[in-house]
Amino acid sequence: MRVLAILPAALLLTACGGGYGGGGGSSNAPSGGSVLRTIQISEQEYSLSPSTVTLAKPGTYAFQVTNKGKITHAFTIEASGGGNEVQSGDIQPGSHKTVKSTFKAGTSYEMYCPIDGHKSQGMAGTIRVGGAGGGGTTTNPGGESTTSSTPGY
Numbered sequence: 784m785r786v787l788a789i790l791p792a793a794l795l796l797t798a799c800g801g802g803y804g805g806g807g808g809s810s811n812a813p814s815g816g817s818v819l820r821t822i823q824i825s826e827q828e829y830s831l832s833p834s835t836v837t838l839a840k841p842g843t844y845a846f847q848v849t850n851k852g853k854i855t856h857a858f859t860i861e862a863s864g865g866g867n868e869v870q871s872g873d874i875q876p877g878s879h880k881t882v883k884s885t886f887k888a889g890t891s892y893e894m895y896c897p898i899d900g901h902k903s904q905g906m907a908g909t910i911r912v913g914g915a916g917g918g919g920t921t922t923n924p925g926g927e928s929t930t931s932s933t934p935g936y
């Protein structure tokens with residue numbers, strides 16, 4: 784006697800047909816992605832605070848965006864070069880939304896309010912990813928010893 788268990792593996796098709804490169808193994812599933820850190824962003828007319836975010840290392844981060852202004856704002860994260868765009872949708876004054884995105888080393892990201900004209904009025908900022916290389920401390924090439932032996936001995 785054998786029981787045939789039919790696994791519905793073929794039915795587990797990913798719903799998102801975006802142009803992601805694939806191969807990373809990480810999907811944009813709403814659950815299960817471990818968030819390294821949650822960054823708080825405040826929006827108002829017309830600025831983001833902070834306007835520069837530095838992530839210590841690559842990975843998935845959450846951005847909790849609070850609208851502290853008086854009109855509706857929204858929040859978009861975009862990689863330089865176009866890919867990996869995350870949009871919050873409208874955020875009403877006084878409320879907040881959280882978006883998650885995965886950041887790669889060596890890529891710079893832009894965050895902004897996509898509502899008409901807000902970006903050009905100052906609601907834009909930069910997300911930097913640390914880790915491989917970009918430490919921020921510029922080290923002088925210090926290995927050289929200047930061969931100037933003090934004369935006069």
Ligand SMILES: [Cu+2]
Nearest residue numbers: 856896898901
């Ligand atoms: Cu705005």
